[in-house]
Amino acid sequence: METEEDVSDQGFHFPEDILLEILVRLPADSIFRFRCVSRNWRCLISDPSFLSCYVARSQESPPFAFIFQCGKYRGMHLFLSAFNTLQNFSSPFFSDHFPGLKVEATSNDLILYRSDFQEPVYFVANSFSRKCVKFPMHSSRRSIGPTGLISRARNGMTSYNVVRVVKSCDSSRFCLNLETFSSENGGWRSFKAKNCTFNVELDARPCVVYKGVLHWICNKMTALLAYDPCRSSDEFRFISIPNEAYNMNGMNAILGVSGENLYYFEMFGISIQERKLPGWKLWVLQDYKRGEWSLDQEGKERKIESICAVSNVLSTYSPLFPVAFHPWNKDIVYFWYEGYVLTFSVKKGWFEDKFSSVRSESIVSTWEIFPLSMPLRPTQLPQPQWDSSKLAMFADVKPDTDQRNI
């Protein structure tokens, strides 16, 4: 065609503003693919203003993913994205230098890693920009305790706090020690929790971030241990699970955030017996201050009819249990069944036909599934002032100085 020839002869130039208007209309997988078109496209797509524009007009929920910890040395992290496909969330670029990286916690788009190679170190990485910051370990480095991460975005910059809970016995009296790290002052602070008088067993579950407060699931999922690092008080708070809950040591239940609320979902059984799906209940924490739950929805035991692909998968007595909430849609709960991730619709009381298959032998723990989500406003990880010598080391690890890639 004549016009096309003209175009290529003149050296085709497409105005950036039109191009951006076209790109924001593409689905997320295309966006990630087209970063590869050229440096200029990658620059456009990686720009914070593009991302906010993209997320704002996105019809679906912002992209999110779950990280599964897997691999013998936990160096690999599987990534189940919103597109229901699995990929190897290639361990961060520094993993060669720090084998045995483990995901400790996530908050929005930040991942907290810990490496126990040679000496224990923590890293905070932005999962989308792939920028990473290493920070110094506290002196009580040998102690191991569940860790929480909480991030906030202010004026395009991310700030975060890390809190470790370390149990200790102080002259036969039970007590909890807290170690907190803040990106704002770049240092650790250690203190004893004042009001912890009864025995607390922290479950091996990711810390739940809700209303800017860290919540550890404890005592086999019968309570939540809440701590607000921003109020820098030395006090914990306990929140119980719903009184009427039918608790099976936490095996049958999940606690988590979906949209604006904290939910508790449980099944009255953890396997398919006589081709029946057990009944279930979903509670919402109605009054956070008082710790009052209310029943949101429930489902009765249901016979499995061989009507869809999922029914055919669900055929044995193997364990079937909930593993995660959809971060934005409370009507969706994800289940784990023999290496499959099933999507359960609360509204329908049944599974969606789509499911993902995961090689379960490589998964370290199905309790440790970390949600990741793209923030509504993309932010930057602050460059630390506390450890500039270590930063130089990262420059060596990653020679690509193009910092704008997602």
Add this chain to the structure above:
Amino acid sequence: MARKNRNPVGKNVDPEAQKKKTRTLTLKSSDGQEFSISESAAVLSIAIENMVEDDCAGGVIPLPLVDGGTLARVITYLNKHAEDGASDEEKRKFDEEFVSGMEMGVLFDVVLAANYLDIRGLLREVRRRIADRMKNKSVEWVRKTFHIESDFTPEEEEQMKKEFAWAWEGVDSDVDD
């Protein structure tokens, strides 16, 4: 406005609108072709409306950034949208058909013209169409279509592909449609 009732003595007829309907303008493309168009259709382009208002129209309006073929297409669009009695449903259907047969090169020409002439509806329609065509395409297809040379090394490309492998699932074959 009671546009349907085209009674010449009707009270509701805006005399200014009537004048626009009968007045014609001449648009001149970059390759010298001239097109007649009613003023009411032409002013759907904000750029042309401004030229008419500023009275720099002076008979023939030169559009040095739009070639004849593209201008003819744009005028077809403007005429349809200025047409009396065309329902929104009809216009939507027209828009759909209008862009569906166009090749990517033509869509690019039209989107550039719509941008230059500031025709919002057309711009929206064509942008959507381009995004629709692009969404399941390969990186190579996009480069070819947008006339872009890759400035990544094969290693860099491989690395990005590895990092976001899921984004490469469900890519169509590079058949031009």
